[in-house]
Amino acid sequence: MQTLNLTPPRKAVLQVIQVATDHPTATEIMDRLNQQGQRFAYASIYNSLRYLAEHGMIQELNLGNGVTRYDGRLAEHQHLICRRCGAVMESTAAVPLDFIAGIEKETGFRVEQSDVRFVGLCPTCWAELAAHRVRPG
């Protein structure tokens, strides 16, 4: 299982994720495929998602709410989730290496992958709250 076997459902699922500007769920991927006239079984969607994730083509995200979301961006990036409107923004800032090194030294754990989620207020919601009170909280 060395080479990538991009069967039709896998290719279709991958294309939806790569074209998306958000982080679609399995259901949303299904919907978008249907809108394109492509029809697959849920089992095939999930099979494809697992396959693509295992082969490093996409990333699984747990942004909360118990639904798995998918991301076609492979380079390291962090997710910023607005607690007010739910918008998800991204930052390309890398997790500081000395932060990781310190944790490895402290715990003996070997960090391979970082998954950082910041919750707070997006610029829009921040501005809207600021318009109502002096100290948005």
Added chain:
Amino acid sequence: MQTLNLTPPRKAVLQVIQVATDHPTATEIMDRLNQQGQRFAYASIYNSLRYLAEHGMIQELNLGNGVTRYDGRLAEHQHLICRRCGAVMESTAAVPLDFIAGIEKETGFRVEQSDVRFVGLCPTCWAELAAHRVRPG
């Protein structure tokens, strides 16, 4: 709704979470209550969990696998998840302030809460893998 109303199920759920050394799921909390002879409905467990989380008494965790876990520790700490045995370790190292400041400057997002998850190998699994090959992957 200013003061904390710790009804029996809420108090029982909170006690289970605070006593736990792991990060139990709703089902595990239910099981532990049953073992103590206490019986509540699932709806009451979930109601209590939502109430306690909204009132800052506990933290909801998404450590993966689509199940919500709960943590009674309120001070900032990070979770280290072993990709081999599933163990969850913790580190008290704080997310570097300049990391957050940089992201806020870059994006305009206002960070209120950090949620950092490191995936990798716990010391035990790391050692076991090292025993088998020179460069554990």
Added chain:
DNA sequence: TTTCTTGCAAAACATTTGCAAATCG
């Protein structure tokens, strides 16, 4: 009484699985 809380059963979702049919090399 008015409001909040509990608990049961049913519902709502997300995800997985069993298995037969289809596909591919």
Added chain:
DNA sequence: CGATTTGCAAATGTTTTGCAAGAAA
């Protein structure tokens, strides 16, 4: 042929909801 993949339907597991009954203010 032999291995892999698809697709359907059913099962699984978690969490939510509707609503009647109970407790508290």
